[in-house]
Amino acid sequence: MRRPSDRAIFQALLLAACFLLLARPERLWSSIPPRLPAEIAAPVFAPVVAPELPPVAQVLGDRAEQGLLEAANVRREAGEVGRGENLAAVLGAAGVPAAEVLAFAKALKPVLDPKRMRPGDAYEVWVGPEGRLLRFEYRRSPLEVYRAEARPEGGWRAWKVDVPVERRQKSLVGRVEGSLYESFLAAGADADLVMAFVELFSWDVDFTRETREGDEFRAIYEQLWVGDEFVGNGRILAAQYRGQGGIHTAVYYRSDKIEGYFDPEGRSVRKSFLRSPLRFTRISSRFSLRRRHPILKVVRPHRGVDYAAPRGTPVWSVADGTVRYAGWKGQAGKTVIVRHSRGYETYYNHLSRFAPGIRKGVRVRQGQVIGYVGATGLATGPHLDFRVKKNGRWVNPLTEKYPAGDPVPKAEREAYRAWAAEWVERLEALAPALEVAKENRP
Template sequence: MRGTKLQQQTPDIGSSEDSARPARSRAWFLLGAGGLAVFLLGLGLTLFWGGPTQSPTTPASPPPITRTLQKGRTFVDALQAHGIRRDVAARIVQALRSHLDFRRLRPGESLEFHHDPAGTVTKVVYRQSPVDIVEAERQGEAWTASRRDVPVDRRVALVAGTLEGNLFDSMEALGEQAQLVLDFAEIFAWDFDFASDSQPGDRFRMLVEKVFTGEQFVRYGRVLVAEYESEGKTHTGIYFRDKDGGGYYTPAGESLRRSFLKSPLEFTRVTSRYSYGRRHPILGGVRPHLAVDYAAPHGTPVWAVADGTVEFVGWEGGNGNTVILRHRANFKTMYNHLSGFGKGIRAGAAVKQRQVIAYVGSTGLSTGPHLDYRVIKDGRFVNPLKETFLPGKPVSSASRPAFTETRDSLLGQLRSALAAHSPIDRTS
């Protein structure tokens, strides 16, 4: 038909979008609902099964407990006091026996107990010093022991001073310990009697090894060279060791070790000397006193001054309890006013130098605890403080060059240290 225009019918876009919205909304709704369902399902499973599994935490062991060895208590007593059964304590002792001398334990030394989380003892650590440490550890029902390796170093130091009062007080004033006094006096025990011969103003000097772990002092090592100057005479001891052993010698190579000690007691005071005219404190009158009296506390150990044989032991009138020893070269020694006798001391028994033969007392005609000491030579009493006894073995001819080198080196170090008056440190 003319004039008639055919119109192309186009889609109604607006109407199409309106119809798509509900579809998209339903999709998002379904997607959200599905996610929520998954979340709730996971939450339910978590609550039901108790959450993700975790490795259980191992309980920590408690800190170690330290105790000290008490006076009069044994090592087993100390273990049992900590709750260790006697049979277990016996196994610990057996394990430690090859590393620890139970006869030398001292009160105050520490035991450290380690436990497992259940409270059972698993390790015992025993400390005698910062470097003397042994430990026993449980391996099932058995116990094994070992000695802990503690690194140490040795430093050579100068110790020198002037005698004021006595040797103990003088060295203590320098900050040194009693052990060094004993070691120093031991060097000259055959040559000098500190109880009777030392005087205020005497001078002492030595080079001694000191053992350290880190910066902590542990103990004294060996005295390498020592000198004691008294009344214008200098006594010198130089340590030297060869294939025959070690000992102290004079600069000439003579052994300081004699067949007789200068004194039968350690660090005591002479109260009466050898004399032909002393007023007797009990009987009165002037009488010979052919002995040296040493004042000492009751029960102080008395040494044999030399190897020998017991000739007499028992009561001897005014001398009280007495021991007489017979020695070589026709010498005898006599010890009076004793409180008791040493173990095994009987007529005919052999004794060694420094063996305890008796104890100081006040038996017989005595005014107080002391030792009356006498020396008999060829059947006659002689002055113990002035008698010259048999010398020891000198440095051998074969060892003389080595000794000379050692002597010159040590005396040179001592002189240099005295000049600088400062310690010599040498780490080895």
């Protein structure tokens, strides 16, 4: 058999290069190629952004990439973590030796604890000759992506990917017709936005009692996008509620000294304590000095508020403070106690577990998750028993007059008022949309 001439070999290589360039050119200059061991001669490239190509060219490009992988003796496998699977199962199924899995788990743990891998999360694995793990990518959500790549000198480099997020401003306007929740949905909001709006004004408006037909709501808020994928709502930038109690306006403001929501004059919209420590379905038991215990069947004081909620519902600290206790507390089960300023302490009882990092002496911020709803201790079902002490005495969490939050600093107030006026003007400009919606109503 005749050996191909050097010229024939050169022509074949030139043809292959032209094929790659026409089919998937971005493969040749991808900004995040996986780092492969030096013994792998053929490069393996990872796509960053899928180009807009005709279907045929897309198929040709995929085949070309697969050809490069095969030439380098590299396999790429993708899938989702199954129920009962862990890192060892995923990598073992891809052909990675057990000793290498153990070493990789140690390298990955500072960034992503393998024990926190959840069913349904997506992964991709690149495996080279003799089961060498070249690259591992783990996608918990569009915003939470982890990656690890083999180092030429051995070992792996692991990190959390800084996913570029686009923040798009959206507006919402509507009138209450029926329930507030249904009115928001009809105006284009989702459940998360409804809850954020209600929580924002919960200190000034009792939406369970004061909502009336014809009340108006307006909001300008952020939507978060990763490429063409919507991943959730960002913060509310400005909002307004017009009801029988007057006009309530909140504007988001952040400086080097303060951050939060304020009215147009710079007063804090929120109190120093949140109204509730979780998103609950109902209040199953209120503060009382004489309550019949549902298990012990005796009458005794209940110095807290029971919030019924599904097991695992996040529980957050209602104010800034320091964790004084996190552990088992008899009939209260797993409990977190947080000490706050001005003599306040808050108790969170019957938790199923604590949030990562919650332990005695840790500082927590208002709204920070400290645990999850459970039924530990003496409890009939999953709920949170929330209690408040002031200067050593129990007080009713629902009626306590908490101190107001800090206002915008005096040195910044003039600039803030000008800033807030612009947002109020934008909210006022949404009024015509209300009339259009009214005219289009069947």
